[in-house]
Structures are given as structure tokens and as C-alpha cells.
Amino acid sequence: MSKRGSSELECFVLGLVWQLGPISAYDVRAHMRRSPSTQWSGSAGAIYPLMSRLHRRHWLAATRESVGRRRRTRYRITAAGRRALRAWIGPPFSPDVMTVSYDPLRSRARFLGALSPRERQRWIQGAEAALHHIEALIRTWHDEHARGSDGFRALLTIHGQLETRARRAWLRRVAEFVAS
Amino acid sequence: MSKRGSSELECFVLGLVWQLGPISAYDVRAHMRRSPSTQWSGSAGAIYPLMSRLHRRHWLAATRESVGRRRRTRYRITAAGRRALRAWIGPPFSPDVMTVSYDPLRSRARFLGALSPRERQRWIQGAEAALHHIEALIRTWHDEHARGSDGFRALLTIHGQLETRARRAWLRRVAEFVAS
DNA sequence: GGCGGCATGTAAATGGTTACATGATTAC
DNA sequence: GTAATCATGTAACCATTTACATGCCGCC
Numbered sequence: 370m371s372k373r374g375s376s377e378l379e380c381f382v383l384g385l386v387w388q389l390g391p392i393s394a395y396d397v398r399a400h401m402r403r404s405p406s407t408q409w410s411g412s413a414g415a416i417y418p419l420m421s422r423l424h425r426r427h428w429l430a431a432t433r434e435s436v437g438r439r440r441r442t443r444y445r446i447t448a449a450g451r452r453a454l455r456a457w458i459g460p461p462f463s464p465d466v467m468t469v470s471y472d473p474l475r476s477r478a479r480f481l482g483a484l485s486p487r488e489r490q491r492w493i494q495g496a497e498a499a500l501h502h503i504e505a506l507i508r509t510w511h512d513e514h515a516r517g518s519d520g521f522r523a524l525l526t527i528h529g530q531l532e533t534r535a536r537r538a539w540l541r542r543v544a545e546f547v548a549s
Numbered sequence: 550m551s552k553r554g555s556s557e558l559e560c561f562v563l564g565l566v567w568q569l570g571p572i573s574a575y576d577v578r579a580h581m582r583r584s585p586s587t588q589w590s591g592s593a594g595a596i597y598p599l600m601s602r603l604h605r606r607h608w609l610a611a612t613r614e615s616v617g618r619r620r621r622t623r624y625r626i627t628a629a630g631r632r633a634l635r636a637w638i639g640p641p642f643s644p645d646v647m648t649v650s651y652d653p654l655r656s657r658a659r660f661l662g663a664l665s666p667r668e669r670q671r672w673i674q675g676a677e678a679a680l681h682h683i684e685a686l687i688r689t690w691h692d693e694h695a696r697g698s699d700g701f702r703a704l705l706t707i708h709g710q711l712e713t714r715a716r717r718a719w720l721r722r723v724a725e726f727v728a729s
Numbered sequence: 730g731g732c733g734g735c736a737t738g739t740a741a742a743t744g745g746t747t748a749c750a751t752g753a754t755t756a757c
Numbered sequence: 758g759t760a761a762t763c764a765t766g767t768a769a770c771c772a773t774t775t776a777c778a779t780g781c782c783g784c785c
Contacts, residue, residue: 376772377653384660395736407644408651415773417738439781441736455664458657460675464587466653467679469687471588473557473646475708477638480564481701484635495640499647507649520726521661528655528719535715539708546700556744575764595745597766619753621764735782743774754763 377465378409379419380457383428383446386420387454391432391443394420403514405506405529420444428453474499474536478543489547496540504533557645558589559599560637563626566600566609567634571623574600583694585686585709600624608633654679654716658723669727676720684713 375383385397394416401411409415423429428450432443446454459466474496481489507529515522555563565577574596581591589595603609608630612623626634639646654676661669687709695702 377656378772381656384656384663387660387663393736394738398736405649406651407648410774412774412776413736413738414740414775419772437782439736451663454660455668458660458664458672460672462675462679466657467682468587469585469683469709469712470650470652471586472650472708472712475705476557476561476564477646478708479701479705480567480634480638482699483564483567483631484638488635492638492640495642499642502647503649519662521659524719524723524726525655525659527722528652528658529649531715531719532649532652532712535711536708539704539711542707543704546704558745573764574766578764590746592746592748593764593766594747594768599744617753619764730785732784733782734784735780737779739778740776741774742776744771745773746769746771748767748769750767751765752763754761756761757759 375453375457378415379423380454381409382416382419383423383450383454383457386423386429386444387446387451390445393441393443395441403510405503405510423450472536474540481543481547486547493540493544493547496543497537500533500537500540504530507533555633555637558595559603560634561589562596562599563603563608563630563634563637566603566624567626567631570625571612573621573623575621583690585683585690603630652716654720661723661727666727673720673724673727676723677717680713680717680720684710687713 382397385400386392389396389400397420398411398413398416401409401416404411420429424431424444426449427447429444430447432445434441434443477492478496481492484492507526511523511526515526562577565580566572569576569580577600578591578593578596581589581596584591600609604611604624606629607627609624610627612625614621614623657672658676661672664672687706691703691706695706
């Protein structure tokens with residue numbers, strides 16, 4: 370266990386290795402880039418050092434293999450890693466889990482008063498289109514990656530659908546207010 | 550307009566100054582710390598340099614005043630700042646707006662398979678309690694800061710309520726799956 | 730022979746964070 | 758007089774990001 374806490378990304382990757390391992394950093398990156406979320410870019414500069422860190426912390430075990438002249442490092446989670454993962458999953462939950470999540474549309478809507486009435490109307494339409502686009506992203510992701518996997522991953526799709534529905538309901542309230 | 554894009558936090562603060570200005574960096578921080586979101590800490594190390602930057606960019610105008618020996622810098626938004634704010638609000642929306650938002654509970658639920666059935670039950674209960682806690686945060690914030698302000702701020706409360714309701718509905722689905 | 734995908738990494742910049750520091754003012 | 762709050766800032770640190778770099782392999 371390290372002195373300073375682990376980041377959200379570190380523990381998320383730890384979870385991915387638990388779920389998909391043995392897995393290479395390259396494949397973790399590929400997996401993350403397919404995600405409909407832009408929370409993390411899955412950049413090499415983040416993932417490679419991160420997985421080395423987890424390895425040094427003995428939360429991951431590494432096996433280097435070579436196919437021809439091509440090398441590859443595959444990681445598996447260790448017993449200590451599983452303990453760390455369970456601690457992160459909770460309960461108890463860290464303060465960052467106990468908050469409203471960040472919605473960039475909400476942040477922008479807060480300042481809708483800075484737009485003209487016409488621009489506000491256009492904003493509502495744009496936001497509707499954005500939600501439509503997001504739903505399409507979720508559907509695509511579901512069809513390509515969640516079907517046939519464990520039920521916990523199918524629940525990610527449900528989450529996205531319910532969340533988008535809530536944002537749409539909220540958007541209708543915004544539209545009503547703007548129209549009044 | 551700066552060469553590299555502005556950060557989400559920069560534009561959010563720009564919006565706050567538009568909404569609450571003339572306002573000091575100190576009061577922006579106070580405002581942010583009251584928020585039920587932990588997206589940003591509102592730390593001095595973030596806000597003071599940020600507002601200086603916006604000032605140098607001529608998106609904010611500053612007036613220094615002194616009450617007795619105590620100095621204070623009050624910022625107002627400029628015409629250029631309002632243009633930048635409107636551009637940020639959109640439409641069009643930047644890619645980061647067009648995504649599902651990040652929910653730490655969802656990320657953790659994804660790995661619920663790493664827990665024992667008993668622990669999963671406890672997780673569900675903990676998550677329910679967390680959502681309850683979040684609803685209380687929102688209610689408190691609403692009573693103290695949104696009542697009596699413009700309708701756009703009241704819509705923040707609605708957003709929080711609808712979002713929490715969606716997360717709770719999702720959590721029931723998780724519970725059903727875990728129980729099965 | 731070249732292009733795209735596999736696989737691993739590093740370098741520099743960025744935009745935050747925590748912690749520290751200072752001094753004035755108000756409330757008790 | 759002392760504790761809390763007002764008000765402003767800096768220093769050190771950190772986890773990310775983008776961009777760059779290398780070399781191998783399979784395919785056409």
C-alpha cells in the first residue's frame with residue numbers, strides 16, 4: 370500500500386486488469402479509447418507509467434513474452450491488488466464518490482442568461498442534439514462491447530440510458546423556463 | 550482570444566464573474582466551496598492565478614479598492630469576456646460536452662464482481678446511503694443559495710434531483726442483478 | 730516497398746492540488 | 758489578547774495531456 374492515495378484512474382485501470390487480465394498496457398489503452406466517456410484519454414503517457422507504478426507497488430504481476438522478435442508485457446492482478454481494488458470499490462466511499470457528478474451542459478445552462486432569447490432557443494436545440502448523439506454513442510458501445518459480457522457491464526448501458534433520460538427531462542424544464 | 554483553448558474551470562469562473570460581478574477572487578472561492586460538487590476545490594492556487602490570467606487576456610477588468618488599509622481587487626467581465634463566455638456556452642459544443650458524464654459509483658459497480666455476494670449487498674446499501682447524502686447536500690445548497698436567485702440557478706437544483714433519481718433507479722437495477 | 734496496426738515508451742507542458750505564508754480586521 | 762475571518766498570494770508537487778519516437782509485423 371503506497372503512502373499517498375491512489376488516483377481514480379489508477380484504481381480504474383486496476384479494475385480493468387482484474388476484469389480483463391492478463392492484459393497488456395496497449396490493450397488497456399485500446400479498451401479505454403473505445404469508451405463513450407471522455408473522462409480519460411487513455412494516452413500512452415498516462416497508461417504506461419501508471420501500470421509500471423502498479424507493478425512496482427505489487428498490485429500487478431507482469432509476464433513478458435515474445436512472439437518472434439516482438440515483445441509484450443501482460444499484467445495480472447495480485448492478491449494485494451485485489452485487496453486494493455476492493456478497498457477502492459467500497460464501502461466506505463471516499464468524499465469524491467459522495468457528490469453530484471459533473472455535467473458540462475448543466476454548467477453552461479447556468480449562464481444561459483448571458484445569451485439572447487434567440488440564442489437560448491438554439492442552445493436548447495443543440496443540447497437536444499448532443500443528448501441524441503450521446504445516446505447513439507452508448508448504443509454503439511453496447512452493441513460492440515457489452516453484449517455477451519457479464520451483466521455488470523450491461524448495467525453500464527442501463528446507467529447511460531437512465532442518465533440521458535434524466536438529462537433530457539431536465540432539458541425540457543430548461544426549455545420551459547426559457548420559453549416563459 | 551488566447552492561442553490555446555481555455556479550460557473548463559477558466560470559463561466557469563468567467564461565467565461566475567458575469568453572474569455575480571463585480572466580485573473578488575476571494576468571493577469566487579467562497580462561492581465555489583459552497584457548491585455540492587467536488588469537481589473543483591476552489592483552491593487559492595487555482596483561482597488567483599486563473600483570474601490574473603483572465604485579466605491579462607482582457608476578459609476581466611479589475612478595480613482595486615482599499616477599505617482602510619485593506620486592499621481588494623474586484624473583477625467585472627468585459628465585452629471580450631462576454632463573447633468568450635458565449636462561445637464557451639455554445640452551441641456548437643466541444644467534444645467534452647458531447648459525452649456521458651462521469652459517475653464514480655458507476656465505475657465502481659463495474660467491478661462489483663470482485664466482491665463477495667455479502668459485500669455486494671453492503672455496497673448497494675452504502676450506495677443508497679451515499680445518494681441520500683447527496684440529495685441532502687443539494688437541498689441544503691438550494692435553501693441557502695438558490696432560493697430567491699434567478700431561475701437558471703433553480704434549474705441546478707432540478708438537475709441534481711433528476712440526476713439522483715436516475716442514479717437511484719439504476720441502483721435498483723444493480724440490486725436486482727446482484728440478488729439474482 | 731509501403732502502409733497501417735501492434736507495442737512500448739519518453740519529453741515537455743499544463744492545469745490543477747495541498748500546504749504554507751502574510752497581514753488586516755472583526756468579534757468575543 | 759486571541760481566535761476567526763477577510764484577502765491575497767506563492768511554492769512544491771502531481772497526474773494528466775499532447776506530441777514525438779522507435780521498431781516489429783502482416784498485408785497488399
